[in-house]
Amino acid sequence: MQQNYxxxxxxxxxxxxxxxxxxxxxxxDLGKAAVFRQYPFTLILKTAIENPTxxxxxxxxxxxxxxxxxxxxxxxxxxxxxxxxxxxxxIKDALMSRRQLRRSRRNRKxxxxxxxFDNRKRSDNWLPPSLEHRILTTQTWVKRLMGYAPITELxxxxxxxxxxxxxxxxxxxxxxxxxxxxxxxxxxYLLEKWGRQCTYCNKKDVPLQIEHIYPKSFGGSNRVGxxxxxxxxxxxxxxxxxxxxxxxxxxxxxxKIKTQANKPLKDASSVNATRNKLVKxxxxxxxxxxxxxxxxxxxxxxxxxxxxxxIDAACVGDIDNLKILTNRPLKIKCNGHGTxxxxxxxxxxFPIRYVPRFKFVFMFHTGDIVKAVVTTGKKIGEYIGRIxxxxxxxxxxxxxxxxxxxxxxxxxxxxxxxxxYSYAF
Numbered sequence: 165m166q167q168n169y170x171x172x173x174x175x176x177x178x179x180x181x182x183x184x185x186x187x188x189x190x191x192x193d194l195g196k197a198a199v200f201r202q203y204p205f206t207l208i209l210k211t212a213i214e215n216p217t218x219x220x221x222x223x224x225x226x227x228x229x230x231x232x233x234x235x236x237x238x239x240x241x242x243x244x245x246x247x248x249x250x251x252x253x254x255i256k257d258a259l260m261s262r263r264q265l266r267r268s269r270r271n272r273k274x275x276x277x278x279x280x281f282d283n284r285k286r287s288d289n290w291l292p293p294s295l296e297h298r299i300l301t302t303q304t305w306v307k308r309l310m311g312y313a314p315i316t317e318l319x320x321x322x323x324x325x326x327x328x329x330x331x332x333x334x335x336x337x338x339x340x341x342x343x344x345x346x347x348x349x350x351x352x353y354l355l356e357k358w359g360r361q362c363t364y365c366n367k368k369d370v371p372l373q374i375e376h377i378y379p380k381s382f383g384g385s386n387r388v389g390x391x392x393x394x395x396x397x398x399x400x401x402x403x404x405x406x407x408x409x410x411x412x413x414x415x416x417x418x419x420k421i422k423t424q425a426n427k428p429l430k431d432a433s434s435v436n437a438t439r440n441k442l443v444k445x446x447x448x449x450x451x452x453x454x455x456x457x458x459x460x461x462x463x464x465x466x467x468x469x470x471x472x473x474x475i476d477a478a479c480v481g482d483i484d485n486l487k488i489l490t491n492r493p494l495k496i497k498c499n500g501h502g503t504x505x506x507x508x509x510x511x512x513x514f515p516i517r518y519v520p521r522f523k524f525v526f527m528f529h530t531g532d533i534v535k536a537v538v539t540t541g542k543k544i545g546e547y548i549g550r551i552x553x554x555x556x557x558x559x560x561x562x563x564x565x566x567x568x569x570x571x572x573x574x575x576x577x578x579x580x581x582x583x584x585y586s587y588a589f
Contacts, residue, residue, distance in 0.1 A: 166489060168244045169490065171205070171244075173312060177311075178216070179218075179313055181217075181218060181238075182313055196209060221236055221237065223236055223315045224318075224477045226460065227442060228435065229252070231247050231248065232250065232298075233472070233477035234477055240485050240486055243489050248498070251297065251500060254500075256293075259294075264513075265513040298438050298442070303449070319452075320443060320454055321476070322456070350374075352461070360471060363375065363421060364395075364398040364411075371395070371396065373394055373395070373399050374393065375392050375399050377391070379403075382406055455481040461479075492589055498584065498585060501582075501584045505519075524553075525573070530582070533578070533580040534551050534578050547561045548561075549562045550562045557574075
């Protein structure tokens with residue numbers, strides 16, 4: 165499996181051309197460089213480079229409501245890639261929980277409290293925190309990559325979803341003009357919604373047809389909630405029968421399809437709400453160009469590449485050919501920096517425990533990624549993972565395979581400070 169290129173900076177923090185993993189190992193073995201950052205893996209030279217020869221790099225983004233694909237290109241060569249997983253839905257749930265707790269407490273203590281919502285005023289470009297988070301995390305990673313690599317250009321897919329037309333394809337005239345957007349391809353949305361596979365037999369990598377869950381002959385409509393994808397065999401087998409009759413012997417699949425069909429268009433609306441502000445924000449950092457989702461898909465199909473977020477990012481914009489030198493994307497997951505809530509509550513809003521006043525224990529912080537080499541006791545071995553600190557100095561380490569409890573801080577060495585993200589390959 166081909167690994168990402170390694171970022172390289174000199175002793176003056178000047179961005180240099182990324183190097184291959186083999187070149188990076190040689191620099192470390194010769195003592196010419198040291199590890200500057202673990203994620204993304206970056207080396208720092210022990211000397212300054214005068215007038216280095218720099219190859220300008222292009223950064224490409226494929227923004228999504230849940231995952232944003234990132235690809236770094238040197239000409240037509242993909243040398244670094246990542247997938248950034250957002251936490252917008254977690255933020256929404258946390259704010260809702262806080263709102264409910266506060267509302268309950270206020271009702272208990274101040275029954276006739278006057279409403280204050282009329283005193284609030286939002287700015288013109290205000291977005292809900294769950295959507296603003298997507299913009300800020302993307303901006304954060306663009307800035308980070310600019311600090312480690314000589315990036316001179318940014319391409320971003322500016323997707324557009326016609327929510328009005330998706331909900332009611334027959335709408336037209338003035339009624340349609342009162343909608344917000346135009347020109348979204350329903351088929352592309354269905355591919356995302358149903359996982360690019362047949363709804364009835366789960367076959368992948370076969371030609372898929374748009375299928376009416378409730379046939380039009382039985383009163384079904386062309387609304388996107390009544391559409392799914394089916395392979396030719398399943399489509400012909402179902403015919404114009406209602407879905408209940410077709411799947412009467414498979415009740416579990418019937419329930420799953422009905423649940424999936426009624427899901428709201430949250431992902432599409434999230435992309436719609438953030439696309440313009442995201443482009444405007446990133447254009448203040450780098451010269452930015454935009455491309456359509458149709459162009460990205462055309463490039464991916466033309467080059468016979470599989471569907472992945474980072475591959476979509478690499479296919480954004482004008483490309484003639486693409487040479488993928490890495491196929492091991494860095495998986496970046498947003499975890500946040502914790503919470504300021506000093507008192508934990510039960511589901512009714514009553515306090516049950518308090519958090520420690522001091523966050524650091526023996527210079528360690530919950531969320532740090534450490535390497536622990538245990539030489540004595542029942543847990544002899546080497547462990548690498550995220551720690552959860554305890555005031556006693558006995559930590560828990562979450563590795564890829566399992567949770568290891570009761571590791572003393574004396575065996576731990578920090579390899580990556582907590583920064584609000586977790587990493588994997």
